[in-house]
Amino acid sequence: MTTTHLHTCSLCEASCGIVVTVDDGRIADIRGDKDDPHSKGFLCPKARALGDLHDDPDRLRRPIVRTADGWAEVNWDEALDLVARRLREVRRAHGRDSVAVYQGNPSAHNLGLLTMGQLFFRALRTRNMFSASSVDQLPQMVASYLMFGHQWMLPVPDIDRTDLFICLGANPAASNGSIMTAPNVKGRMKAIRERGGRVVVVDPRRTESAALADEHIAIRPGADALLLLSMVHVLFEDHLVRITRPSVGVDELRGVAADFAPEVTADATGIESDVVRRLARSLATTERAVLYGRVGLSTQEFGGLCGWLLIAVNALSGHLDEVGGAMFTTPGADLLRMSSMLGAGGSYAKRTSRVRGLPEVGGEFPTAVLAEEIDTSGAGQIKALITSAGNPVLSSPNGARLERALPKLDFMVAIDWYVNETTCLADVILPPTAQLERSHYDLLFLNFAVRNGAKYSPAVFERDSEQRHDWEICVELLTRVFRVPVASALARRMLFRTGPEGALAMALATGPHGLFRGGLSLRRLRHSQHGIDLGPLESRLPRLLRTRGRKVQLAPQTFLDDLARLRTRLDEWSEKPDGLVLIGRRNLRSNNSWMHNSPLLMDRKGHPRCTLLVHPRDASALELDDGQLATIVSAAGSIDAPVEVSDEVMPGVVSLPHGWGHHRQGARLSVARRHAGVSMNDVTDEQVVDVLTGTAVFSGIPVTIRATAGIAEPQAATAPAGSD
Ligand SMILES: Nc1nc2c(c(=O)[nH]1)N[C@H]1C(S)=C(S)[C@@H](COP(=O)(O)OP(=O)(O)OC[C@H]3O[C@@H](n4cnc5c(=O)[nH]c(N)nc54)[C@H](O)[C@@H]3O)O[C@H]1N2
Ligand SMILES: Nc1nc2c(c(=O)[nH]1)N[C@H]1C(S)=C(S)[C@@H](COP(=O)(O)OP(=O)(O)OC[C@H]3O[C@@H](n4cnc5c(=O)[nH]c(N)nc54)[C@H](O)[C@@H]3O)O[C@H]1N2
Ligand code: SF4
Ligand SMILES: [Mo]
Numbered sequence: 224m225t226t227t228h229l230h231t232c233s234l235c236e237a238s239c240g241i242v243v244t245v246d247d248g249r250i251a252d253i254r255g256d257k258d259d260p261h262s263k264g265f266l267c268p269k270a271r272a273l274g275d276l277h278d279d280p281d282r283l284r285r286p287i288v289r290t291a292d293g294w295a296e297v298n299w300d301e302a303l304d305l306v307a308r309r310l311r312e313v314r315r316a317h318g319r320d321s322v323a324v325y326q327g328n329p330s331a332h333n334l335g336l337l338t339m340g341q342l343f344f345r346a347l348r349t350r351n352m353f354s355a356s357s358v359d360q361l362p363q364m365v366a367s368y369l370m371f372g373h374q375w376m377l378p379v380p381d382i383d384r385t386d387l388f389i390c391l392g393a394n395p396a397a398s399n400g401s402i403m404t405a406p407n408v409k410g411r412m413k414a415i416r417e418r419g420g421r422v423v424v425v426d427p428r429r430t431e432s433a434a435l436a437d438e439h440i441a442i443r444p445g446a447d448a449l450l451l452l453s454m455v456h457v458l459f460e461d462h463l464v465r466i467t468r469p470s471v472g473v474d475e476l477r478g479v480a481a482d483f484a485p486e487v488t489a490d491a492t493g494i495e496s497d498v499v500r501r502l503a504r505s506l507a508t509t510e511r512a513v514l515y516g517r518v519g520l521s522t523q524e525f526g527g528l529c530g531w532l533l534i535a536v537n538a539l540s541g542h543l544d545e546v547g548g549a550m551f552t553t554p555g556a557d558l559l560r561m562s563s564m565l566g567a568g569g570s571y572a573k574r575t576s577r578v579r580g581l582p583e584v585g586g587e588f589p590t591a592v593l594a595e596e597i598d599t600s601g602a603g604q605i606k607a608l609i610t611s612a613g614n615p616v617l618s619s620p621n622g623a624r625l626e627r628a629l630p631k632l633d634f635m636v637a638i639d640w641y642v643n644e645t646t647c648l649a650d651v652i653l654p655p656t657a658q659l660e661r662s663h664y665d666l667l668f669l670n671f672a673v674r675n676g677a678k679y680s681p682a683v684f685e686r687d688s689e690q691r692h693d694w695e696i697c698v699e700l701l702t703r704v705f706r707v708p709v710a711s712a713l714a715r716r717m718l719f720r721t722g723p724e725g726a727l728a729m730a731l732a733t734g735p736h737g738l739f740r741g742g743l744s745l746r747r748l749r750h751s752q753h754g755i756d757l758g759p760l761e762s763r764l765p766r767l768l769r770t771r772g773r774k775v776q777l778a779p780q781t782f783l784d785d786l787a788r789l790r791t792r793l794d795e796w797s798e799k800p801d802g803l804v805l806i807g808r809r810n811l812r813s814n815n816s817w818m819h820n821s822p823l824l825m826d827r828k829g830h831p832r833c834t835l836l837v838h839p840r841d842a843s844a845l846e847l848d849d850g851q852l853a854t855i856v857s858a859a860g861s862i863d864a865p866v867e868v869s870d871e872v873m874p875g876v877v878s879l880p881h882g883w884g885h886h887r888q889g890a891r892l893s894v895a896r897r898h899a900g901v902s903m904n905d906v907t908d909e910q911v912v913d914v915l916t917g918t919a920v921f922s923g924i925p926v927t928i929r930a931t932a933g934i935a936e937p938q939a940a941t942a943p944a945g946s947d
Contacts, residue, residue: 228683229256229752232270233332233658234814236668237399237406239266240753241273243659243683250274250659260756261676262406267399268812268824273658275821277684281891282640283654285689294642294652299691299699306651307703309634313607314347314704321606323351325593327613328815330354335694336611337666338726339718343697344609346705350574350588351596351605357589358618360402361918362521365571365584366530369779372769374569374585375558377402378534378549379671380515381760382411385547386420387505387512391447391533392519392922396431397809401517404665404672409435411673420511423502425450426519427806427876427922428836440502441873444806444923446492446796447516448525448789451532452483453492454503458539460484461500463507465541468764472778476535479778479786491796493873507540511547514540519806523922525789527915531782538775543764550760551767554669555677555743556730559767568769571781577603581917589917590619591909594628611638611693616645617816617884617902620919621859621909626887638696643816644902647889655693659683664727664748675761677731677743678754694723785915803841805855805924807903808878816882819895826894833900834867836878837928842868845928852931855879857924859908862901863931877928879903881921 228243240259244252253271257264276282286302287294297305313321324344330336344352356364360377368374380403382388393401400408412435415422422436425447433439442450458464459477466473485496492499506512514536520529534543542548551559562568572582576592578599588596593615596605608629616622616629622644629635629648637646640654655661663680686692691699702715728745736743736757748755765773810832812824819825835853837845847853849868854861855877864879872878883900885892903921911920 225251230659230680230683231663231665231678232266232273233663233665234269234273234818235399236401236404236671237262237267237408238404238665238668238678239270239406240678241266241270245683250277256753258753259678260754261672261674265407265410269814269818272818272821272824275823276657276818277659279820281642281820281893282657283642283652286654287652289650299689302651302653303696303699303703306636306653307700309650310607310704313633317604317606318602319348320350320603322347322349323353323593323596323605323608324349325590325608325610325613325615326354327611327615327618328355328359329612331667332665333612333693334662334664334666334727335692335723336697338723339694340611340697342718343701346701350583350603352587353590353593354587355590355613355618356587357584357591357917358522358620358919358921359518360521361584361589362526362530362913362916363402363533364569365527365916366534368569368571369781370531370534370770370776371767372568373559373563375562375670376551376767377671378537378543379403379552379673379760380513381547381550382408382415382673384759385415385511385513386418387423387509388412388415388420389423389425389502389506389512389514390432390436391425391514391516392521393515393517394426394430394432394809396435397811402671403515404668421505427873428808428878429871430808440494440498443491443493443796444804444876445523445525446488447520447523448528448532449483449488449793450492450494450499451529451536452480453485453488453499454506454536455480455532455539456483457485457500457503458507458536461504461507463504464539465507466538467541468538468544468775469773470538470775470777472776475778475783476539479783488793491793506536506542512540513537513542513548515549519922522919524792524911524913524920526913526918528782528785528789531779535777538777543775544762551763552670552672553675553735553757553761553763554672555734555736555755555757556664556666556669556727557734558667558670560735561730563769577601581912581914584916589912589919590615591912591917591919593619594621594625594909597628597631606632607634608632609636609638610645610649614643614645614816616648616887617882617904619909620904620907620911620921622902622904623860624909638693641817641820642889642891644884644887644890647891653691653696655696656686656690660686660690661692662724666727666730674759675736675757676754677736677748677757679727679745679748680752681749695719781915788914803875803877803926803928805857805903805906805926806876806878806922808836808880810880813880813882819882819885819898820892822894825898830867831865831898831900833864833880833883835864835928836867836869836872838872838874838876839868839870840874841877842866845930847928847930853928854931855906855926855928857906857908857926860905862905864901877926
């Protein structure tokens, strides 16, 4: 029997609509849904790999526990009881902070984990909460918290109506857009130029996005805060400041930018002063224009300053909350409104981490401190870890150190269907249902969509009776860890009855398009499975602001204080050219550290993906040839990767993708192992962070490169003696 099902691809933020054809219980086809009002049939190559994920023989369907003879499959009750008992023991012996939680990127796409899952993680009441945020958008959250009063008030570029799109440290052509939910973002970028607008990309590498742009401006990795300050300088100097929303701090901004004329920063950024002046002027004089920045801007030494200045420049040039500018989405289920109602607009530096004193953000510490919090004894030391939907051994700075720290834990449980490079170190792995076996509503990313909308997809496949959803695992653990006989039986029944759908229904009904304002409800969404378009972005300021007096804080003191650090760097950069520095990159067919087990995405002819891009000038100075193996050495460790000579990267900059290194012992990813690559995070350094936010530095890591002696074999990372 053949059936077709509408669903949503939840692998990246674009959230494209898919049509899945199932033939006798097997996936026969996955296509783009032409009637999805946002994706209109668009798909990237990863969507079809959802079929590989569904059928993957390496995917766990039952819990496994570590025994003296290796992994053993056990039933759910046994596994859940074991986990609850061990967590209770650790909590009792060492206090509640001794249990840490790490939530990985896919959690953010998972309705069950975002709703019921949080109940469990929050109930642990541990200070040691970690997530992929601090290797990603944390500086942008801190900026939004300090400037708008809410950490999730992240502005989104109104890409469909802008006439000037300036893209810094983002590569939407490969990533499909981030904090910009925009299926077919390449098409949308092309459309800007087709309607007579311009696209400018500022990036140390001439990326896939630069290929779609009118102009590519190469910048020294980590120097964006200087570029942005110079743009602020020009806006004031040329009397181009036009603020359209209630704001405070304009004079302070003018004051600090006075020292950063484009001529002063040019040597440090590598960008000529007249280019900066032209860029600032065109931003200010184009009616509909926007400055957009993402991971390359966030994960650098001055990530926090970049987050601040990105918003400040948009505000000063009259593009904040304006059509074609940096706007705020009005989604069906409005996270901002819900969290504001709950008084959960975020926090910053309310407390600091035990060992290194890095600040918390939104109740989380940066993953850069996870290993040292496990390694360093004393009160508050982490003794147990729960990971959910993550792979921090490959995704965190100095993952090799974390890999050495994890076996020192008293107990570790992972909620994941893969035995990956991190979960292989756990005592128990609890595998949830995968994408097509569960319902989907992109609760988080629809809040960052370039058009307002809502879409609910029921599961394509019935799970079998022995499978559990993520949220069910969390509710089971919640009630088993905190067992109060009668109350827990009642709570359990209530939580299972409500489920994620109950929480979603409530959020939709009380949302900005809800029952009293247009009648959006879960019931209506169930009947409109292609999704509902709720129109273009609309102005939301000042009502949405959570700051005193509902004014945008253009110059928070925290950022002004951090400028001293930038000034020192400016002097250093202006004086002497650095040696080589490393930056990252993403590939359209990868997804962070996973989906590397899909034969469709991996077993293709073509050159390897985990290569070190080296500029021809540097390659010849180092006597490196294309394809030759090079050893990359940083303060944290060293790895070997094949060289790809390319003038895509600017001289002095080399580039490696992250998420590779699947040769590690213990992981059970048979396809990924054939394409192992090396982990960039074996050379990133957990000690080097944006100290303002604790965010890992992935852009601009000083490295030395030399031809590798010996044979090309994937190898474990080597760390300098005494590094931890
Ligand atoms: N050097 C460098 N490092 C980086 C980055 C970089 O640019 N450069 N980028 C960083 C960024 S932005 C991010 S977000 C992180 C990502 O890093 P992480 O979030 O730590 O890891 P992922 O690679 O996304 O791992 C996903 C795991 O979750 C599992 N999974 C997928 N879906 C689900 C689900 O629904 N439920 C459960 N329980 N498990 C699921 C998969 O099987 C896989 O094992 O990497 C960061 N690391
Ligand atoms: N195919 C694919 N799609 C993905 C992912 C994936 O792994 N693969 N991951 C998803 C996730 S978790 C995220 S967070 C998003 C990220 O989405 P993006 O931020 O769009 O992705 P990146 O490709 O990391 O883009 C960062 C860019 O910054 C540049 N860069 C590096 N250093 C600097 C610098 O100092 N200054 C400037 N101006 N630029 C710099 C890099 O060269 C790179 O082009 O992508 C998501 N989508
Ligand atoms: S762009 Fe690709 S990976 Fe992202 S949601 Fe669409 S089909 Fe899935
Ligand atoms: Mo991310």
